[in-house]
Amino acid sequence: MRLDLRRIDRVGVVVALIAAYGLVAPFALFRANRIVQGEGRSLLSALPPSLGMVLMALVIVGIVLALLRLPILVRLVTSFVVLAGLAIAIGGAATFLTPAGNTYARVSPGSGFWMLGAAFALLATDSLARMRPTAWLRIAFLAATAAAITLILTSDLWSGLSLMKEYVSRxxxxxxxxxxxxxxxxxxxxxxxxxxxxxxxxxxxxxxxxxxxxxxxxxxxxxxxxxxxxxxxxxxxxxxxxxxxxxxxxxxxxxxxxxxxxxxxxxxxxxxxxxxxxxxxxxxxxxxxxxxxxxxxxxxxxxxxxxxxxxxxxxxxxxxxxxxxxxxxxxxxxxxxxxxxxxxxxxxxxxxxxxxxxxxxxxxxxxxxxxxxxxxxxxxxxxxxxxxxxxxxxxxxxx
Amino acid sequence: MRIGLPLIIRLIVFLLLVTFLVMPQWFAPLLQPLTENGGPPVYVQSSLLSLTISHLTVVFAATVAATIVAVGLAILVTRESGREFLPLSRSLVNIGQTFPPVAVLALTVPMLGFGEWPTLIALFLYGLLPIFENTLTGLTTLPVSVMEAARGTGMTGWQRLTKxxxxxxxxLILGGIRLSIVISLATATIGSTVAARTLGEVIIAGLQSNNLAFILQGGVVVAALAVLIYDTLLFAERVVARRSGLNRAA
Structure with a gap:
């Protein structure tokens, strides 16, 4: 099958480049305590092997879908699914990387996580901007995002992350x-x-x-x-x-x-x-x-x-x-x-x-x-x- | 935004500003009543003139970068080949202005370290919107007759763009740059909280040592610079607009 360049979405190319860099950059940072410099862990070493492979596959599918000229709704859903996957994975990385019983160790998101997040946030922004949602729909999107974040925060998903540890003590x-x-x-x-x-x-x-x-x-x-x-x-x-x-x-x-x-x-x-x-x-x-x-x-x-x-x-x-x-x-x-x-x-x-x-x-x-x-x-x-x-x-x- | 001052007042402000920056000690008796417990009336840890120059350099560099990116982006999204990027560019530039500058400083320090770079990034992001929007307006509201004439004489796309x-x-682009610069001049001062060399250093020293004279001299120098630069650019804009001969209410 010949690749037709007109079928490639140009914004998707930008998303793919950023996401590709995000895949190789360190996904999470591990620090022995709150002040020292962090050491980077790649996506596959920061997560339990099975979860790591799933996330890797999810991101790659996301990149492919972003590159194709698909209906806007498909692109929007893709970006939301990958972003949700990233949110779950970073919580998993914190639990996986922190040695049991160690209260000084800190795990925070690395540049790889931020890049992947930025790439698919870009896809979400682009899809939303092209959709031209009505005022009520925009408020609904905002409310849904806020609800999802509240849900994550009230669950224990992110409690291993250093930001949350900082919050708990204050x-x-x-x-x-x-x-x-x-x-x-x-x-x-x-x-x-x-x-x-x-x-x-x-x-x-x-x-x-x-x-x-x-x-x-x-x-x-x-x-x-x-x-x-x-x-x-x-x-x-x-x-x-x-x-x-x-x-x-x-x-x-x-x-x-x-x-x-x-x-x-x-x-x-x-x-x-x-x-x-x-x-x-x-x-x-x-x-x-x-x-x-x-x-x-x-x-x-x-x-x-x-x-x-x-x-x-x-x-x-x-x-x-x-x-x-x-x-x-x-x-x-x-x-x-x-x-x-x-x-x-x-x-x-x-x-x-x-x-x-x-x-x-x-x-x-x-x-x-x-x-x-x-x-x-x-x-x-x-x-x-x-x-x-x-x-x-x-x-x-x-x- | 309009700051209209008679020419004579502008000249006096300019002369006073230059005198103060070169010979701040002359103003010491004036500032003395503002200090408490015998604090110094004039900031001397660093020369005010060199702080002003480095303040202006940071603002200038950020504005040049913002201009290149914003104008480039506006040109891209008004071409047939780049139309796809219009919704995204609009959103991104708007997000740049919604992002509080202090947060930009806070988030970039871990990556870039203390110093001028976080401030440059913050000013760059904050300054994109006015330049982008004005350039976009400028490029999309050209009279149809002019564009048709340009096409009719056989100009290529590149010639139409540049000529x-x-x-x-x-x-209009210049108007956007003017707004961006005035915003950046004041915003640059908060860069000194992350060790950028700007006039904010004087103000922060005043806040820390409870010295109103420092706070006032830092603040007034920045405000005077902003008003003078704004007026000068507004003047330049009017001259350019008259030359271009296209009568358009900006």
Whole structure:
């Protein structure tokens, strides 16, 4: 049978190359204790022989299927099956490689595992992007993935992995920092929305003030986050010391208060700019019609302008939330808590498992927020909306 | 994003910035009130000028890499042969911006070690989106009449790309680069948490020794650089746009 090059999928070629490298690179890393350098174990030596052969076969079948131009659904299922196989195998490798009774030994995923994971995640991303799933379907995919990961985490499958051992010894602080991280990211967003949207409406009506406020907020965005956190320490300790009752409310120079205020200040620009942009994109006809039927300015705003501008305002909220989830990690540098605590502690001790304990949930949260809010934006946007200019124009984050 | 400042203010900001970087000691009396317990008012562990240069170098290198990859990718996916990669490229570039830069630093340090490399990767990933999206817009919204004329005169695909499409898309590409640079200038400071030589070093030293003067000088220098570079690039963009003669609201 002659191989027809037109039957080969080009994205599949990229997937195959990465996966082929993943097959030969070390699948898992074994370390005698938490700090020392790891030694790599290949796929076949990291797993019990039978499981190793099964995974090898699964990956090879996956590569072949990725290379062929098959229906998108087949490609998507292939990628999910291989990814699930990898998730199970890495747990198996941890159990297999850890000597019985040894509590110091650490097993973590090696570059081979990450490469194989990246290759099939790429296939999944490509299939999903080509499928153009509806908003609800995307949320369903996200929920299914979250459920699968929760299932793995609550079972003992991954408990031999070093990341999980790091978690077990810090379970209490982990959830406390998780709570702080979410409070910082979503709390500052809520305050920014409460102040930013009215400010945006005001800017929309008063053209002269608009440029002043937007310019000012733009300049705020150019201040590096770590500097803004630091600059706010002084004023907030002054407030705590002089304003009665402020200290009782938890306002202090260091800790969560300056981080909260800094995140709020960064959030204002996307909120105000997108509100202004959304209101500006309201068709003239809609406003004329509203005036024609005798609506007051207030009625027009609430019943016509805001509903029409809502998807663009929501896009601003999406930008802010994803940006804040990332920026909240930096709060740890000024004692503000959050997942950054583990990242910076881990970097200080060169304990990479601890770094991952902070970084992985942050990335997962940012992705989940992006998927959910993108879906919500799509659901609220009118089907015939053509002037969706704001998403990329507003995506100007600072860190 | 628009930062419009009258020319005279920009000049003053520029002169003040240069003076401060070359002769920071002149500003010591001004910064002294911000320190506590007799702390030093000016960062001296390392020269501010050399930190600024290395900060700009990291940002410049990351932006050049992001520009090459993003523009190359946008060209690829707008050709017939590369159309297959469009959905994937879009998703990947978006993922690059969703990934928090601190997490990128944290995840790349085990592979690349402490120093400039993790920062370069983080800035590169973060900067791809604006350049890619703008180039894509530039290449896909060219007037049909222009493209037909180019084909009619018998231009090859390569000639059309280099003589018609890219020159016409150039102002938009430059706009993407501008956004990317401004984001990177501020983001680069967090690279100093993993020992990259940037102005973040000054800010972190200030946070550690509780010295507001350090935090302020680091932060203000970065912000001033960002505003000045943004304005300059915006100006360049307008000049280029006027020359290309294609009137398109960016």
């Amino acid at each position: 379970a209490d602080t982990f959830w406390m920092e998780a709570g702080r991280h979410l409070t910082l990211a979503s709390g500052s967003l809520a305050v920014a929305a409460l102040i930013g949207i009215p400010l945006g409406i005001f800017c929309h009506r008063a053209a002269r003030i608009r440029s002043v406020i937007l310019n000012l907020l733009n300049v705020v965005q150019t201040i590096p986050s770590i500097a803004l956190f630091g600059i706010l320490i002084g004023p907030l300790s002054w407030v705590a010391a002089t304003v009665p009752g402020a200290a009782d409310l938890g306002i202090r120079g260091i800790g969560m208060a300056p981080a909260f205020v800094a995140l709020f200040l960064y959030s204002l620009l996307p909120m105000v700019a997108n509100t202004v942009g959304g209101l500006a994109s309201v068709p003239r006809d809609a406003n004329d019609a509203a005036r024609g039927v005798g609506m007051t300015d207030r009625q027009r705003l609430v019943q016509v302008e805001l509903p029409l501008a809502f998807p663009v305002i929501l896009t601003g909220i999406r930008i802010v939330l994803v940006q804040n989830i990332g920026l909240a990690t930096i709060a740890a540098l000024i004692g503000g808590g959050g997942f950054g605590v583990f990242v910076f502690q881990g970097l200080g001790q060169t304990a990479m498992d601890l770094v991952l304990l902070g970084a992985v949930p942050t990335v997962a949260l940012a992705f989940a927020a992006a998927v959910i809010l993108d879906a919500v934006v799509e659901l609220t946007a009118p089907a015939n909306a053509t002037n969706r200019t704001a998403p990329t124009a507003g995506k100007e984050a600072t860190a | 018609v499409e890219l020159p016409l898309a150039f102002p």
